[in-house]
Amino acid sequence: MTDIRDDARAGFEAVFGRAPDGLWSAPGRVNLIGEHTDYNEGFVLPFAIDRRTLVALGVRDDRRVRVASTFADELAEIDLDALTPESLDGWSAYPLGVAWALGEHGADLSAVPGVDLFIDSDVPVGAGLSSSAAIESAVAMALNDSWRLGLDRPTLARVGQRAENVAVGAPTGIMDQSASLLGAADHAVFLDCRSLVSELVPLGLAEAGLAILVIDTGVKHAHATGGYGERRAACERGAAALGASSLRDLTVDDLPRARQLLDDVTFRRVRHVITENQRVLDTVEVLRESGAAAIGGLLDASHRSMRDDFEISVPELDLAVETAVAAGAIGARMTGGGFGGSAIALVRVDDLSRIQVAVDNAFGEHAYGQPDTFVVTASDGATRN
Ligand code: GAF
Numbered sequence: 001m002t003d004i005r006d007d008a009r010a011g012f013e014a015v016f017g018r019a020p021d022g023l024w025s026a027p028g029r030v031n032l033i034g035e036h037t038d039y040n041e042g043f044v045l046p047f048a049i050d051r052r053t054l055v056a057l058g059v060r061d062d063r064r065v066r067v068a069s070t071f072a073d074e075l076a077e078i079d080l081d082a083l084t085p086e087s088l089d090g091w092s093a094y095p096l097g098v099a100w101a102l103g104e105h106g107a108d109l110s111a112v113p114g115v116d117l118f119i120d121s122d123v124p125v126g127a128g129l130s131s132s133a134a135i136e137s138a139v140a141m142a143l144n145d146s147w148r149l150g151l152d153r154p155t156l157a158r159v160g161q162r163a164e165n166v167a168v169g170a171p172t173g174i175m176d177q178s179a180s181l182l183g184a185a186d187h188a189v190f191l192d193c194r195s196l197v198s199e200l201v202p203l204g205l206a207e208a209g210l211a212i213l214v215i216d217t218g219v220k221h222a223h224a225t226g227g228y229g230e231r232r233a234a235c236e237r238g239a240a241a242l243g244a245s246s247l248r249d250l251t252v253d254d255l256p257r258a259r260q261l262l263d264d265v266t267f268r269r270v271r272h273v274i275t276e277n278q279r280v281l282d283t284v285e286v287l288r289e290s291g292a293a294a295i296g297g298l299l300d301a302s303h304r305s306m307r308d309d310f311e312i313s314v315p316e317l318d319l320a321v322e323t324a325v326a327a328g329a330i331g332a333r334m335t336g337g338g339f340g341g342s343a344i345a346l347v348r349v350d351d352l353s354r355i356q357v358a359v360d361n362a363f364g365e366h367a368y369g370q371p372d373t374f375v376v377t378a379s380d381g382a383t384r385n
Pocket residue numbers: 031034035036037038039130172173174175176223336337338
């Protein structure tokens with residue numbers, strides 16, 4: 001089996017006719033708990049996974065930036081002096097948007113050289129595992145190092161988010177890029193999305209004989225269109241009606257008042273975010289005091305809240321979650337932005353194959369396409385390879 005690093009180097013050489021100067025990589029992520037809380041300045045608990053995006057980079061002697069990848073045929077090309085969000089579209093808006101956003105976050109790009117980039121990835125696209133944040137984080141690290149910009153990882157996470165918000169046009173929060181840049185093996189990233197202070201929380205899965213199983217339903221989602229932005233708007237509307245600058249400022253004690261002041265839909269959106277923030281705090285506490293085997297109820301409650309209150313699940317995700325739990329998973333929930341993508345199940349290693357078979361069978365019985373199921377491990381964040 002060839003290493004994806006060799007593939008990225010070979011891909012660079014095939015397109016650009018020379019060896020790259022360096023190789024960087026950044027992982028996708030699974031969110032253990034804390035969904036749609038990041039843009040509400042709340043709490044999240046994702047971890048970086050062992051699926052990565054590789055960027056091979058070669059410095060040029062002019063100001064052109066050229067990007068090729070394994071997931072698109074065309075070579076995108078632009079002059080650094082012409083780089084604006086409006087000049088970007090398609091998949092290359094992710095990497096080129098990062099180059100633009102670095103300039104927006106204090107980097108002086110007036111004298112940096114152009115670069116050739118080749119991108120390869122084994123993070124599945126559209127599966128809710130943050131393939132886009134993995135591209136942004138890998139490119140941000142590669143350019144930060146090559147251009148000697150000296151930006152720290154939390155700033156690079158904001159650069160990636162800015163690229164996604166402005167160049168790609170998806171109104172997403174800071175969670176995915178933070179997981180990709182700040183993750184560490186066997187740990188989850190507990191991030192306060194208001195202060196951007198983060199802490200690594202040990203997961204201890206292997207020692208406890210546990211694993212996280214990803215169930216990729218194959219239902220594709222995109223956050224630049226549709227429900228994601230609508231949910232974000234509902235949260236902002238709810239916070240404003242309750243006199244709060246963000247839902248982070250509200251707790252479960254505010255729910256009776258929210259019930260009185262808000263229409264039913266907005267109330268349920270708000271209730272999800274408020275209770276989900278509390279579930280993140282509870283999960284961190286339970287992980288520390290009792291270990292991962294004790295967080296199943298919190299994962300299940302999170303899924304119900306997303307299904308019933310935030311309404312971002314789909315039948316395939318519900319089936320994955322229900323089947324996994326019925327077959328013995330300790331807990332399960334959809335992960336990521338929703339409207340498709342993946343569920344995660346916390347399982348005993350001994351139960352893994354039984355749960356995988358149960359999920360496959362259930363999808364077959366419902367005549368849904370076969371899901372892709374695989375174990376992920378918590379891995380290190382973005383790095384130079
Ligand atoms: C997507 C977004 F990119 C994140 O910022 C976050 O809002 C998540 O959906 C939902 O928790 O992954």
